[in-house]
Amino acid sequence: xxxxxxxxxxxxxxxxxxxxxxxxxxxxxxxxxxxxxxxxxxxxxxxxxxxxxxxxxxxxxxxxxxxxxxxxxxxxxxxxxxxxxxxxxxxxxxxxxxxxxxxxxxxxxxxxxxxxxxxxxxxxxxxxxxxxxxxxxxxxxxxxxxxxxxxxxxxxxxxxxxxxxxxxxxxxxxxxxxxxxxxxxxxxxxxxxxxxxxxxxxxxxxxxxxxxxxxxxxxxxxxx
Numbered sequence: 001x002x003x004x005x006x007x008x009x010x011x012x013x014x015x016x017x018x019x020x021x022x023x024x025x026x027x028x029x030x031x032x033x034x035x036x037x038x039x040x041x042x043x044x045x046x047x048x049x050x051x052x053x054x055x056x057x058x059x060x061x062x063x064x065x066x067x068x069x070x071x072x073x074x075x076x077x078x079x080x081x082x083x084x085x086x087x088x089x090x091x092x093x094x095x096x097x098x099x100x101x102x103x104x105x106x107x108x109x110x111x112x113x114x115x116x117x118x119x120x121x122x123x124x125x126x127x128x129x130x131x132x133x134x135x136x137x138x139x140x141x142x143x144x145x146x147x148x149x150x151x152x153x154x155x156x157x158x159x160x161x162x163x164x165x166x167x168x169x170x171x172x173x174x175x176x177x178x179x180x181x182x183x184x185x186x187x188x189x190x191x192x193x194x195x196x197x198x199x200x201x202x203x204x205x206x207x208x209x210x211x212x213x214x215x216x217x218x219x220x221x222x223x224x
Contacts, residue, residue: 025121030096036117043119050135077112084111141219155216168194
């Protein structure tokens with residue numbers, strides 16, 4: 001097992017019994033005929049079920065329409081992409097040369113689909129209880145911030161409202177690094193807030209998205 005996969009498993013909070021499940025989940029179709037699309041199909045169904053079950057238990061008075069809207073806001077391409085970025089999934093994705101050269105490791109659709117495939121891989125490797133624990137932990141901040149009576153908020157808004165509720169200063173975002181050519185820049189942003197043990201970071205192809213990822217990581221820390 002490579003050091004990068006060992007590090008990834010540490011970030012996932014799950015150690016694979018059969019590492020080939022994780023390797024398959026990380027293999028994009030551009031590599032060849034053996035790729036992660038079947039695992040992506042499986043993971044998509046599982047994450048929708050786990051989030052739906054969690055919302056069902058947490059909000060016993062919420063009717064179907066509200067539960068459906070909350071689930072849709074949590075399990076969508078953008079949120080899966082943000083989760084993949086927080087877990088630094090792009091560093092381990094296996095891509096064909098064309099996708100690598102075109103910036104596939106940062107592409108929202110590839111990272112969101114790979115996140116679903118990883119969920120499917122965890123299920124195959126450890127069963128539903130292990131998979132459910134992982135998903136609930138990964139979506140902890142989002143599940144805590146969701147509101148059945150309002151349109152669900154992005155991580156920056158949710159973090160701001162959380163800190164306002166705690167009566168402390170609002171978060172401060174700072175760009176600490178910009179890398180890559182002008183047409184393929186990556187922004188590294190820090191989020192600093194009074195209740196955090198230290199700043200959180202987000203990396204994305206736009207400053208706004210990097211701020212959202214850093215805010216989501218801050219929420220993860222604050223709702224532990």
